[in-house]
Amino acid sequence: MSENVVHLHKPTDPPTNDTAPTVLTVVPDAPPAPPVPLWVRSGRAVKSAVTHETTKTTVRAVARHSLYTLNGGRIVARRTWDGRTGARYERMIRAAEAAGNLEAAEEWEERLQRFRAARHHRRMDLLHSPVEAAKGVAVGAGMSIGVLVALGIVMAINNGDVKDVITPLSATIDFIALLMRIVQVVWGPALTIGPFLALLALWGVGRHQHAAPQWALPANIRSGEGEPITPSIVVKALRDLGIAPLKNAIKEMGDAGASMLSPITIAGCGVEVDVTLPSGVSTNEVQSKRRKLAENLTRHEHEVFITIPPAARTVRLWIADSGALDEPIGPSPLVTDETMTANYKTGKAPWGQDLRGDSAELSVYQRHLLITGRSNQGKTASLRALALWLALDRSVQFWLGDLKGVGDWAMFDGIADVLIQGPTDEHVIQVTEMVEAAVAEMNRRTEARLVDPNAVFPPLIVLVDEAQVAFMCPAVDDEKRPYGGSKATSRYFMAVRKIHNQGRAVDVLMWQGTQDPTDQNLPKLVREGAHTRASLVLGTESQSRMALGDKAVDDGAAPHLLRQGLDKGTLVVASDGIVMAKGQSSITVRTHFIDDEPAAEIAERAKALRDGATTLRAVDRGEERDPLADVAAVIGDTARLRTDEVLKRLHALDTAVYREWNNGRLKRLLEEHGEEPKKSHGVMVVRRDDVARALANRDADGSASAAE
Ligand SMILES: Nc1ncnc2c1ncn2[C@@H]1O[C@H](COP(=O)(O)OP(=O)(O)OP(=O)(O)O)[C@@H](O)[C@H]1O
Numbered sequence: 001m002s003e004n005v006v007h008l009h010k011p012t013d014p015p016t017n018d019t020a021p022t023v024l025t026v027v028p029d030a031p032p033a034p035p036v037p038l039w040v041r042s043g044r045a046v047k048s049a050v051t052h053e054t055t056k057t058t059v060r061a062v063a064r065h066s067l068y069t070l071n072g073g074r075i076v077a078r079r080t081w082d083g084r085t086g087a088r089y090e091r092m093i094r095a096a097e098a099a100g101n102l103e104a105a106e107e108w109e110e111r112l113q114r115f116r117a118a119r120h121h122r123r124m125d126l127l128h129s130p131v132e133a134a135k136g137v138a139v140g141a142g143m144s145i146g147v148l149v150a151l152g153i154v155m156a157i158n159n160g161d162v163k164d165v166i167t168p169l170s171a172t173i174d175f176i177a178l179l180m181r182i183v184q185v186v187w188g189p190a191l192t193i194g195p196f197l198a199l200l201a202l203w204g205v206g207r208h209q210h211a212a213p214q215w216a217l218p219a220n221i222r223s224g225e226g227e228p229i230t231p232s233i234v235v236k237a238l239r240d241l242g243i244a245p246l247k248n249a250i251k252e253m254g255d256a257g258a259s260m261l262s263p264i265t266i267a268g269c270g271v272e273v274d275v276t277l278p279s280g281v282s283t284n285e286v287q288s289k290r291r292k293l294a295e296n297l298t299r300h301e302h303e304v305f306i307t308i309p310p311a312a313r314t315v316r317l318w319i320a321d322s323g324a325l326d327e328p329i330g331p332s333p334l335v336t337d338e339t340m341t342a343n344y345k346t347g348k349a350p351w352g353q354d355l356r357g358d359s360a361e362l363s364v365y366q367r368h369l370l371i372t373g374r375s376n377q378g379k380t381a382s383l384r385a386l387a388l389w390l391a392l393d394r395s396v397q398f399w400l401g402d403l404k405g406v407g408d409w410a411m412f413d414g415i416a417d418v419l420i421q422g423p424t425d426e427h428v429i430q431v432t433e434m435v436e437a438a439v440a441e442m443n444r445r446t447e448a449r450l451v452d453p454n455a456v457f458p459p460l461i462v463l464v465d466e467a468q469v470a471f472m473c474p475a476v477d478d479e480k481r482p483y484g485g486s487k488a489t490s491r492y493f494m495a496v497r498k499i500h501n502q503g504r505a506v507d508v509l510m511w512q513g514t515q516d517p518t519d520q521n522l523p524k525l526v527r528e529g530a531h532t533r534a535s536l537v538l539g540t541e542s543q544s545r546m547a548l549g550d551k552a553v554d555d556g557a558a559p560h561l562l563r564q565g566l567d568k569g570t571l572v573v574a575s576d577g578i579v580m581a582k583g584q585s586s587i588t589v590r591t592h593f594i595d596d597e598p599a600a601e602i603a604e605r606a607k608a609l610r611d612g613a614t615t616l617r618a619v620d621r622g623e624e625r626d627p628l629a630d631v632a633a634v635i636g637d638t639a640r641l642r643t644d645e646v647l648k649r650l651h652a653l654d655t656a657v658y659r660e661w662n663n664g665r666l667k668r669l670l671e672e673h674g675e676e677p678k679k680s681h682g683v684m685v686v687r688r689d690d691v692a693r694a695l696a697n698r699d700a701d702g703s704a705s706a707a708e
Pocket residue numbers: 373374375376377378379380381382404515568569570590591592593594
C-alpha cells in the first residue's frame with residue numbers, strides 16, 4: 001500500500017540504496033502573467049517597426065535621395081549666382097580678411113572691381129543691341145538668300161532649266177520645315193519629361209557632392225573609411241574642432257576656407273597639408289585636439305600627426321591613408337645587403353622609415369643615446385639594430401651590459417670586449433664597474449688629448465640595456481655607497497653622468513635602453529644627458545616629456561599616443577643625427593625588425609670583419625695600484641702641490657680606484673710612511689721631497705726585510 005503513496009514533501013534523508021522509491025514533488029503551475037494592456041502592446045509594435053533596421057535604411061534612402069535633389073538644386077543655383085554676380089569675389093575677400101591676409105584681400109577687391117566694370121560694359125552694350133540684332137538678322141537673311149539664288153543660277157545655266165534657279169532656296173525652305181516638324185513632334189514629350197531630366201541632373205549634382213546630412217548618407221560614406229582627404233574635408237574637420245574663433249573664421253570664409261590650406265601633397269603612406277590658422281587661433285589649440293581632428297577626418301588618432309613648421313601661425317598635418325600604418329615595413333637593409341659595412345664617423349644606421357615612407361637613418365657619431373618604452377614594444381630590438389650596424393665598423397669597441405640577460409645580446413660574444421648578461425644585483429655591480437672603467441678610460445683619453453691634441457681613439461660604445469635595473473638596484477658597496485639611485489654617492493648614476501659630461505669629445509659614448517621612465521628609474525640628469533632620445537609607446541604625456549624632453553613634446557612628439565602592442569618598433573626620435581623637416585624637433589620612425597636569427601647572421605659578418613675580440617664577462621680592474629708611487633707620479637717635478645690638486649690628479653689617473661679618496665685618506669697614506677701633508681701659505685700641500693723620502697724609506701725597508 002505504501003508504494004502507492006505520493007509524498008507531498010521533500011524527504012530530508014537521502015535514499016540509502018538503489019531500491020529507494022522515486023519521490024515525485026508536485027510543483028504548482030506558475031500563475032498566468034497579467035495580460036499586457038493593448039496600448040503597451042501597440043506601443044511596442046510601433047517601436048519595433050520604427051527602430052527596425054529595414055525601416056531605418058528605407059527612411060535614410062528616401063531622405064537621402066530627396067535631399068540630393070533639393071541640395072543639388074541649391075548647389076546649381078549657387079553656382080549660377082556665383083557665375084553671374086560678384087558673390088564669389090566677395091566671399092574670397094571675406095576669407096582673406098578672416099585669415100588676416102590683407103594683401104590677398106586687396107587683390108580680390110581689384111578683381112571684383114574689374115568684374116563689375118566688365119559687367120557694366122556688357123549691360124550698356126545690351127541697350128543698343130535690339131536694333132543691332134535686327135539689322136544683323138536682316139543682313140544675314142538677305143545675304144543667305146542671295147547666295148542660294150546665285151547657286152540656283154549656276155545650276156540653271158549648267159542644267160539649261162530655268163526652274164533650277166529656285167531649287168537651292170526651296171530645298172532650304174523644305175529643310176527648315178522638316179526641322180519644325182521634328183520640333184513639333186518632340187516638343188510634347190520633351191515638355192513632359194524635361195522637368196524629370198532636370199531633376200535627375202540636380203540629383204546627380206547633389207549625389208556627387210554627398211549633399212545630404214551625415215545620418216542619411218550610406219554606411220560606407222558615413223564612416224568615411226578610406227575616403228581620400230580633400231580640402232573641403234580638412235576645412236570641415238577644422239571647423240568642427242570646437243575652437244570658436246576658428247569656427248567663426250571658417251564660417252566667414254564659406255567655401256573659401258580652403259584658402260587656409262597649402263596644396264595637399266602625397267607624403268609616403270598618407271598626405272600632408274599645412275594649415276595657416278586665422279588670427280586668434282593658436283597652434284597648440286589645434287595640437288591639443290588631435291583626437292577630435294583625427295575623428296573629424298575619419299581617421300584614428302594615431303593616423304594623424306600635427307607638427308609645427310617654421311611658418312608662423314601654421315600647423316602641419318600628416319594624415320595616414322586609412323590602415324596604412326598597420327602594414328609592415330620591409331626588412332632591414334642590414335639583412336638584405338650582406339655586403340653592407342658601417343662607418344662610425346660618416347655613416348648612418350639604416351633604422352627604418354619615417355611616416356612619409358622615406359628611409360630613416362641615424363648618425364650615431366659622438367652622440368649619447370637613450371631609448372625608452374614600455375615593456376615588450378621593441379626597445380631591445382631597435383637598440384640592437386643600431387649596435388649591429390655599428391659593429392660592421394671594425395674600429396668600434398663595445399662594452400655591453402644586458403640587465404635582462406635572456407640572451408638578446410648573446411650574438412655580441414666575440415664582438416664586444418665586455419659582455420655582462422643577467423638581472424641580479426651581482427650583475428648590476430659588474431655593469432657599474434664596467435661603466436666606471438669606461439670613465440677611467442675616458443679620463444685616460446682626456447689626459448692623452450691634453451698632451452697630444454690630435455690624438456684619435458677608437459670609439460667605445462658603453463651599452464646598458466634595461467638600465468632601470470641598475471638605477472633601482474638596492475645593493476651598497478663596502479663603503480656604504482649605493483650602486484643604484486640618483487644621489488651624489490650613487491655609483492652607476494655618477495659614472496653615467498661623467499660619461500655624459502665628458503665622453504663625447506673622446507668618443508666614449510653611453511647608450512642606454514630603459515623601460516617606462518620615472519624619476520626613480522631614469523633620473524632627470526641622465527635622461528637629459530643623451531643627445532639622441534627615442535621612445536616607443538609610453539603611458540602618459542609626462543613620461544613622454546621625460547623620454548624626449550619638453551621641447552619635443554611641445555612641438556608635437558607624442559609617444560604616449562602610439563598604440564601599445566600595435567605600434568611595436570615605432571619610435572618617436574628627437575635627435576640632430578636624423579634628417580627631419582626644417583623646424584621639426586622630432587620624427588616618427590617605424591623601425592625594421594631584425595629577429596634573433598638574422599641578428600646572429602649580421603653579428604657573424606661583423607666578427608668576420610674584425611680580428612676577433614676576447615669577450616670578458618666582467619671588467620678587469622687592472623693591476624693593483626701603488627698609491628704612494630701614484631702620488632709621486634701625479635706630483636711629478638713640482639716642489640709642492642695642494643692636496644685637492646693631488647686628489648684630482650689621482651682621480652683622473654684611475655677613477656675606479658681613487659674615486660673615494662679625500663684629504664683624510666691622503667693624510668693617512670702619508671702618515672703610514674712617516675710623512676704628512678704640510679701647510680704652505682695657509683693651504684695644505686704635499687711636498688715632492690716628502691713623498692720621495694717615503695718611497696725611498698719604504699723601498700729600503702722592503703729590501704731590508706727581504707734581506708732578513
Ligand atoms: N620593429 C619592429 N617591428 C615589429 N615588431 C617588432 C619590432 N621590434 C620588436 N617587435 C616585436 O616586439 C617584441 C619585443 O621586442 P623587444 O624584445 O625588443 O622588446 P623590449 O621592449 O626590449 O621588451 P622588454 O620588455 O623585454 O624590455 C619582439 O619579439 C617582436 O615580436
